[in-house]
Amino acid sequence: MSSDEPRAAILHADLDAFYASVEQRDDARLRNRPVVVGGGVVLAASYEAKRRGVKTAMSGRQARMLCPDVVVVPPRFDAYVEASKRVFEIFRATTPQVQGVSIDEAFLDVAGLHRIDVPPVDIAARLRAQVRDQVGLPISVGVARTPFLAKVASGAAKPDGLLLVPPDGEDAFLHPLPLQKLWGVGEVTATRLQAYGLRTAGDVAALPDSVLVGILGPAAGRHLFAVVHGRTPERVVTDRRRGSIGAQRAIGRGPHRPEFVEAALLGLVDRVCRRMRAAHRTARTVVLRLRFDDFGRATRSHSFRHATATGADVAAAARGLLDAAAPLIRERGITLVGVALTNLESDDMVQAQLDLDGPDTTGLDAAVDALSARFGSGTVRRASLLRSGEGLAVPLLEE
Structure with missing residues (x-):
């Protein structure tokens, strides 16, 4: 690949069911069982619980109705913060270009390592192994040309997966996805678009930007047009202090x-x-x-x-x-x-x-x-x- 060609060198690393995974790591009795962190409100659910329909922010009563054998544990925030610190140490040992998004996810720009390290997808595989071996937690990673695509790719890779979106395969990856899978497209926006018969990113990509502006307004319409055509920003923001x-x-x-x-x-x-x-x-x-x-x-x-x-x-x-x-x-x-x-x-x-x-x-x-x-x-x-x-x-x- 020449230096002028686009590269898939942005990683989005996202710990899977973070709070619940920490609980399962620390208590062997919880492994392979449906686990919810929280009581009145679900803060996190293991994938065993998610497969039964349990979701974050759902009430504890709803969770028990969907999954009667769910195990509810109280949150241990000190343990989650400590696990997050150890994972972010691995991120920063991988590359100095790290943008933390939340306690359990970050973007990593590894473009500058192309002459001294393995390809980005191999860096991602190594990072996943390090997090599992050193911290004992599963993590999913998306690799793509832009942070937006990497974020969507990590979501598609869950749980505990790795997905590369090559620059020449972006449309093939993005366009079949339901609108709700697009980072930043919420339920209200998706419902409004579905009222016009639009179900996938490809449906939206077939429209001119003027139509989207008419449906969603100038800012949201132009942003979604950029999203479905892969025109989102390409850089990871690492020089901004927490706001x-x-x-x-x-x-x-x-x-x-x-x-x-x-x-x-x-x-x-x-x-x-x-x-x-x-x-x-x-x-x-x-x-x-x-x-x-x-x-x-x-x-x-x-x-x-x-x-x-x-x-x-x-x-x-x-x-x-x-x-x-x-x-x-x-x-x-x-x-x-x-x-x-x-x-x-x-x-x-x-x-x-x-x-x-x-x-x-x-x-x-x-x-x-x-x-x-x-x-x-x-x-x-x-x-x-x-x-x-x-x-x-x-x-x-x-x-």
């Missing part, structure tokens, strides 16, 4: 007491503030995320005049946003609460603010962070969380 740090908690259908929702939110605040300080960042904006009983969503945000890493500041802002959203919550019910810190900055040049209204909590934050680092994140908890016992906290890694 936000967030976590969310599924609390199931209510009604829920306001004090419980507030306690859940403050627990998330503690989690994201610890992660922010560990990354030596500060935040200018706090974002509240809500999901309602009718599956609708809403976000509210508050920006500080000066960036902060203090838990008390973030907690006060989050409480204010939740109070302002209380009428909406009472009207529509709530099933999930989340918080994110955005507009992140380095903590190298933090100007401490004089607190004239109360004590400085910086030392408290540092002490709690130190205890969590030494003894685990669950060592110190807010007293308001000790009786909650509802819902499940889900860490998010965002760009």
Whole structure:
């Protein structure tokens, strides 16, 4: 292949049923059995459970109806974070060009290794073997010319598979796929397209972009036209620092007491503030995320005049946003609460603010962070969380 010809040198590596796989790895009694992580809401399902119809975000009751012999285990986030760190070490030992997408997946650009290493598909096979041998987890990898195609290929390779999409075979791979298999095409968009008799990527590719713009609007129509014709960006983004740090908690259908929702939110605040300080960042904006009983969503945000890493500041802002959203919550019910810190900055040049209204909590934050680092994140908890016992906290890694 000449240097001018396109190469399939982007890998998308995605751990299979990550949380459930960690549980099956660590407990031999769970292997080859249908496993669900979570109780009220399914956070992850093993492939044995998925084959019975169990899906992520499904209620625990639905999961048991579909799969009466399912084994439900509580989440162990420290174990998942540790496994993720070990896998990402393998990614970065493979190539410096790594773009983390979430706790269990990443893009790797191996184009620069073509003179010193084996072909990309062989690099992918080696990476899969290393993750299985060194971390004990199954991982699926897609290899293609663009991140989009690599992502779709890894999905098609699941579970525990490897799929190469050569540049001259992109249309043959992409066009027969159902629209729902295209990364970024959600249920609403797919349903709208299906109303026009469009079922596959090939159906959409046969249309001019003007028709798609008429159906979906300018931005979505042009984007989907680019997607089905392989015109998505080709580079992996590795030079952008994380733009936000967030976590969310599924609390199931209510009604829920306001004090419980507030306690859940403050627990998330503690989690994201610890992660922010560990990354030596500060935040200018706090974002509240809500999901309602009718599956609708809403976000509210508050920006500080000066960036902060203090838990008390973030907690006060989050409480204010939740109070302002209380009428909406009472009207529509709530099933999930989340918080994110955005507009992140380095903590190298933090100007401490004089607190004239109360004590400085910086030392408290540092002490709690130190205890969590030494003894685990669950060592110190807010007293308001000790009786909650509802819902499940889900860490998010965002760009």
